[in-house]
Amino acid sequence: MTAADLAQSIGRELPFLRRYARALTGSQTAGDNYAAATLEAILTDRSVLENEDDIRIGLFRAFHVIWQSSGQPVEDHDLSSRERRAQDHLRNLTPNSREALLLRTIEELRPDQIARVMQVEPSEAEELVQIALNEMGNAIRGKVMVIEDEMIIAMDLKGIVQAMGHEVTGVARTHAAAIELAGKHRPDLILADIQLADGSSGLEAVNELLRNMGDIPVIFITAFPERLLTGERPEPAFLISKPYSEEQVRSAVSQAMFFASTEGLEA
Structure with a gap:
């Protein structure tokens, strides 16, 4: 795939990555910071998309590498008090459960696709979705x-x-x-x-x-x-x-x- 084709393909998926990132962080600014960091990583090293024919899955997987390595949302001084409280609550949830739930329900990925994004087994992806539903729903x-x-x-x-x-x-x-x-x-x-x-x-x-x-x-x-x-x-x-x-x-x-x-x- 040429650089121009790659840019066009990523451009089509970018609105959905931004939607996911905002839902995950609870902040448009923080979510966009993560999306921008993902694009910068791809521009620096296209190998992050290797072994993945589906650009959307590759893009989300690159995002997750950055998300997991940071351990917390990008510093955002514009977070409201509600958003800061929400981030405090997030620390009490089972790790990776909200990510799996968002990918399944909002982005409508299959368990095998979630597994590729999060680099886990499909059975673990399904289990994480159910855990999140139970923890957040109650x-x-x-x-x-x-x-x-x-x-x-x-x-x-x-x-x-x-x-x-x-x-x-x-x-x-x-x-x-x-x-x-x-x-x-x-x-x-x-x-x-x-x-x-x-x-x-x-x-x-x-x-x-x-x-x-x-x-x-x-x-x-x-x-x-x-x-x-x-x-x-x-x-x-x-x-x-x-x-x-x-x-x-x-x-x-x-x-x-x-x-x-x-x-x-x-x-």
């Missing part, structure tokens, strides 16, 4: 608001979230309804679609809620996650692609709650 309970105009999807999301032990404050189908609902019941987490029933924007609704209510974790559900991963503005840590799986929703909700402030939440 950590925190809170109030969740759903912004979704398709009622079948909204009811499905509501059922998944309630089965996890969280309270669903309601379902909003429009921008205006979302603002009204949040005003009545302040959520600890928001699940939001991008395009809403009256043509309004779920993204704009979420931005208004965050301006009014401060830092609330958000999970966006969209058919085009790469459109929100441009690097040109603050980005959501958790993006679920449609059609989604129950496992993806459960993983994202558990991790978003994990990164949320524990103030006001039932431990």
